[in-house]
Amino acid sequence: MNQIASISVYVHDLGAAKRFYVETLGFVVEETMGDYGFKLSHPGVSLVVLSGGKRAEPGYPAGVVLGIPVSNAEQAAQRLRKAGATLVIGSPEPFPLGRFIAAADPSGNVVELLELTQP
Structure with missing residues (x-):
């Protein structure tokens, strides 16, 4: 068991x-x-x-959180707001490798957008 076969996200609305x-x-x-x-x-x-996900409770779920690198966290937050996304963390917050924001998908799964300033 030394590799990952897939990363799955369960949702309640496939279209959304x-x-x-x-x-x-x-x-x-x-x-x-x-x-x-x-x-x-x-x-x-x-x-x-x-299909078949259970909506996560407010805040971060006890599960997998996707991290996607972005060049600018503020611009990513603006893009998500414009798209109507639910921001869990809407203003960039520091973490050891840079800054991040977080959004919830329509089923409540959290996606972090990471502005990496450290390798």
């Missing part, structure tokens, strides 16, 4: 999830699986989105 991940975050649909879900790609990572 597809709009969020594709139109708002820039993922590309790699494969569709009917009513079951779809596979997305983003430079360097693939993500499987599956």
Whole structure:
């Protein structure tokens, strides 16, 4: 068990999830699986989105959080606001490798957008 086969996100609305991940975050649909879900790609990572998710409680869920690098956290927050996304952390906050903001997808899964200033 020394590799990861997939990263999956369970959602309650496949259409809303597809709009969020594709139109708002820039993922590309790699494969569709009917009513079951779809596979997305983003430079360097693939993500499987599956039907049947339970909405997360407010704040961060006890689960997988996706981290996507961005060149500017403020601009990323503006883009997400313009797209109507729910921001969990809307103003950049520091962390050891830079700054980040966080948004929730339509099912409540948290996605962090990371402005990396340290390698």
